[in-house]
Amino acid sequence: MAYRVNKNVLFSDDSINEGWQRSSISKKIGECYVDRFILEPGLSIAYSSYTPNCDLVEESIIERGASTFSLTYGLEGRSCYRSKNNASEELVFSSNHTALATFGNSAGERIYKADQKVNQLRILIDGSAFGRYNIPFNFDAEKIPTPQQHWHARTSNHTQHYIKRLMQLAMSNHTERPLEKNILVFTLLSEQLSLLERKSNEQPHSQTVSDQDEHKVMLAKQFMIQNMSQPLTLTYIGQQVGLSESKLKSGFRTIYQTSPYKMLLEIRMNKAWELLESGYQVAQTAYAVGYEYPSNFSAAFSRFYGRMPKSLFSLQY
Numbered sequence: 001m002a003y004r005v006n007k008n009v010l011f012s013d014d015s016i017n018e019g020w021q022r023s024s025i026s027k028k029i030g031e032c033y034v035d036r037f038i039l040e041p042g043l044s045i046a047y048s049s050y051t052p053n054c055d056l057v058e059e060s061i062i063e064r065g066a067s068t069f070s071l072t073y074g075l076e077g078r079s080c081y082r083s084k085n086n087a088s089e090e091l092v093f094s095s096n097h098t099a100l101a102t103f104g105n106s107a108g109e110r111i112y113k114a115d116q117k118v119n120q121l122r123i124l125i126d127g128s129a130f131g132r133y134n135i136p137f138n139f140d141a142e143k144i145p146t147p148q149q150h151w152h153a154r155t156s157n158h159t160q161h162y163i164k165r166l167m168q169l170a171m172s173n174h175t176e177r178p179l180e181k182n183i184l185v186f187t188l189l190s191e192q193l194s195l196l197e198r199k200s201n202e203q204p205h206s207q208t209v210s211d212q213d214e215h216k217v218m219l220a221k222q223f224m225i226q227n228m229s230q231p232l233t234l235t236y237i238g239q240q241v242g243l244s245e246s247k248l249k250s251g252f253r254t255i256y257q258t259s260p261y262k263m264l265l266e267i268r269m270n271k272a273w274e275l276l277e278s279g280y281q282v283a284q285t286a287y288a289v290g291y292e293y294p295s296n297f298s299a300a301f302s303r304f305y306g307r308m309p310k311s312l313f314s315l316q317y
Helices: 127-133 157-170 180-201 211-226 234-241 245-256 260-277 282-288 294-305 309-316
Strands: 003-005 011-013 020-024 030-040 043-052 056-062 068-076 078-083 090-094 097-103 106-112 118-126 148-154
Touching (some): 043 157, 043 180, 068 127, 097 180, 234 260, 245 260, 260 294, 260 309, 282 309
Antiparallel strands (some): 011 020, 020 030
């Protein structure tokens, strides 16, 4: 059974590196903390490290006038955020992947597995500073009832170089180059926003989806989640929700900024990680997420996560 905590159990500690403030959970639950550093008003970085000794559900309630833009780099492990307003939608954060999301006034849960180390680095921008940093999303928290994930992709090698250097500075009291943290943060932020803009510009500006077709596209995603163990094809999925293959593809690109195939792959790989962590064997996991041959599953998993599925067995002990 998962242990549930909320922000009322967090302890603050200013005794770590100068300028940083730590919020942590009781050590009875494990080593779980978040270190935050304010670079300038409206802009901060946060390093979180969670290794709970039991399944942990951290309740999150955000009640603010302005929304928050979050750029998250997964350094190690995997966690997810589940909105209470829409429990079927999960924001996944995994090692070697980058995620961009906007949070408004919402209630949800951050979920961590027992004895699994999760390290993440975030760049956070308050909605009041969106104009200053050209953040292209709504700053009004009331207009974002559920968190919106705008981007989730593998972190490139050159980006990891910047992250590694930023982490070196964050974990020490380097003073010889006082602006380097800021420069690295702006470099990372500019890079990801440029990638997001390029991806958006690749879509035809005139492309729209009717309310009826949007509903069908969302049903298609749910159908994928519920039937991922089956040998799904785009034609079959479209038939189940009443969309042609071309409308299914264009709908996914407009609403989710990805293709149905990539969405299905991500759904399967996220579920596979969860099953492997819970003790499933590779072959069992392969069949459960729709692969006829475990070798094909292992190859797909390795391409997606950059590690073999068997490597997760060591995390269980």
